[in-house]
Amino acid sequence: METIQVFLQGEGIGAIRLIELPASARVRDIVAAAAAHGFPAAADGNTAVIFAEDSDDALSTDATLEAAGIGHHGSVHVHRCTKITTTVHFNGGSRVHSFVPGTTIGRVKHWAVGEDVFNLTPVDAAEHVLQITGTQDRPDEDIHIGTLVHVPHCAIELDLVAKVRVEGYR
Amino acid sequence: MTAPVTVSLVHTPDERVFRAHVSGGAFLRGAVRGRWRLVSISWPYALITVSAAPREHGVSELLLRFDLSNYPNATPTAAPWDAERNALLDPGRWPTGHSRVASAFNPGWNPQALYLPCDRLAIAGHDPWRTQHPSMIWSPTGDITQYLRIVHELLNSSDYTGPRSISPRA
Numbered sequence: 001m002e003t004i005q006v007f008l009q010g011e012g013i014g015a016i017r018l019i020e021l022p023a024s025a026r027v028r029d030i031v032a033a034a035a036a037h038g039f040p041a042a043a044d045g046n047t048a049v050i051f052a053e054d055s056d057d058a059l060s061t062d063a064t065l066e067a068a069g070i071g072h073h074g075s076v077h078v079h080r081c082t083k084i085t086t087t088v089h090f091n092g093g094s095r096v097h098s099f100v101p102g103t104t105i106g107r108v109k110h111w112a113v114g115e116d117v118f119n120l121t122p123v124d125a126a127e128h129v130l131q132i133t134g135t136q137d138r139p140d141e142d143i144h145i146g147t148l149v150h151v152p153h154c155a156i157e158l159d160l161v162a163k164v165r166v167e168g169y170r
Numbered sequence: 171m172t173a174p175v176t177v178s179l180v181h182t183p184d185e186r187v188f189r190a191h192v193s194g195g196a197f198l199r200g201a202v203r204g205r206w207r208l209v210s211i212s213w214p215y216a217l218i219t220v221s222a223a224p225r226e227h228g229v230s231e232l233l234l235r236f237d238l239s240n241y242p243n244a245t246p247t248a249a250p251w252d253a254e255r256n257a258l259l260d261p262g263r264w265p266t267g268h269s270r271v272a273s274a275f276n277p278g279w280n281p282q283a284l285y286l287p288c289d290r291l292a293i294a295g296h297d298p299w300r301t302q303h304p305s306m307i308w309s310p311t312g313d314i315t316q317y318l319r320i321v322h323e324l325l326n327s328s329d330y331t332g333p334r335s336i337s338p339r340a
């Protein structure tokens with residue numbers, strides 16, 4: 001039986017996981033694989049929603065992986081939130097936008113530094129990074145924002161902070 | 171994509187954990203994306219390349235030799251490596267940059283390690299870094315991608331200018 005490997009992120013899953021599925025599997029089969037890695041069982045009417053990475057549309061659970069565009073080494077996200085209210089703080093200001101859970105930190109940063117939001121120059125943008133507000137955590141740009149939130153709190157706050165040179169030797 | 175495997179009848183616990191991590195989602199996703207590549211394992215050493223942005227006279231990837239003794243409980247240490255000579259890379263061929271990259275890749279401080287909070291040799295004697303750069307401190311609950319992400323970001327930043335022997339002094 002031909003199988004494919006898919007990178008999985010999601011609510012309660014933590015690290016990026018690599019799962020193996022039959023090539024003929026359907027999107028709904030991803031949920032079972034996610035449950036084995038910590039995805040909470042559907043409760044209180046919250047059903048699982050599956051997204052392809054950085055895609056705004058939820059995948060049809062009845063579709064085959066192939067029809068859904070999920071191929072070998074594709075990336076998917078499973079969550080019970082359908083949207084995540086995302087606030088980014090920078091230089092005394094704040095902007096808010098709703099992203100789907102499968103949105104990468106990289107895409108959120110791209111939005112935040114864009115000319116319609118905080119309008120950073122390309123050089124300045126490259127020297128800034130998103131940090132979870134109130135923490136020292138700076139999620140990698142490949143991390144999906146959904147991994148950072150749990151139902152019922154479908155929201156996250158991030159600070160756009162400057163990267164700092166490591167000092168100490170002269 | 172599978173790296174050459176050193177034949178060993180018995181792997182020590184730290185090597186088993188490392189091999190599991192480089193077979194896991196976070197490492198493989200970075201490899202699939204072309205960020206890094208496992209070259210070989212000869213425990214407690216591993217050779218891993220990290221991709222670099224194009225620069226005049228620069229390389230497409232930097233080879234690092236990691237000392238992973240007691241991984242992941244002990245912080246790893248790594249140095250740029252010359253594959254042809256199987257020895258430390260000549261200081262003139264180390265990467266450099268305007269500020270952050272020049273600080274991190276400093277053979278004048280120590281040609282056997284990177285000057286980063288995530289490096290075992292560098293963090294020794296630099297306790298203030300634990301509060302100054304908490305996002306770069308090695309966590310035993312994580313994996314080798316903690317170190318690799320930091321190096322990849324530096325070598326693909328606007329700060330990076332190319333090899334020391336060619337680039338203007340930082």
